[in-house]
Amino acid sequence: MLVVAALYLLSFFQDDIPYKPDDEFAVKFVFTFNKRGEANKTDLVLSQVATSTYDRPDNSPLPYMETTLEILKKSEQEIKIKVVRDNDFQVAKKKITEGMKISVFSGFVDDIKDQVAGYNHVIYFLDKDGNPLSRIVIEFDEEGFYMVNGKKKGKL
DSSP states (O other): OHHHHHHHHHHHHHTTSOBOOGGGEEEEEEEEEEOTTOOOTTOSSOOGGGGOOOOOTTOOOEEEEEEEEEEOOOOTTOOEEEEEETTTEEEEEEEOOTTOEEEEEEEEHHHHHTTSSSSEEEEEEEOTTSOEEEEEEEEEOTTSEEEETTEEEEEO
8 A cells, every 4th residue: 555655646646857958869760570589699788589578489570679868958957867667667877978879778669568568768867866746758659659758749
C-alpha cells in the first residue's frame, strides 16, 4: 500500500515539471533490422534486448529502432539529463552540452508495440543539485503511434 501511495505522489509531482520547448531539442528515429542478442553498444542507455522476453525461434532479423536526442538549446541551469524508462527505471544520467547528440534508447519495434520494454521514456533536464527543470516524454502505444511531449508525431 505504501509503494502505491509513493508511486501516486511521484506521478503527481512529475506533472509539475514543464515540457522542454520543441525548438530546444530534436528526436530522431533510425530503423534497421537486427537479430535478437545483438545489443547496440553505442547507446547511452543499454539496449532493451537484454530485458526482452519476446523471442523468435528462427532468430531472423527484426525491425529495430534507435532513438537519438539532439540538444539544440539548453539553459545555463541545465547540467545533466536523467533517462527513466517505462515509468520506473532510471537507466542513465549524463552531463550535457548544447549541440550534443545522444543515442538515448533503442529496441525492437515488436517489443515497443507489445509494451514489453521501451514504450515510455522520460528525459529529465537537471540542475547542478539534481532537481528537474524540464522534461521530454516519448511514448509509444500498442498500434505503433508515438508521441513526444503529448503530441502525436507519427507511427512506427
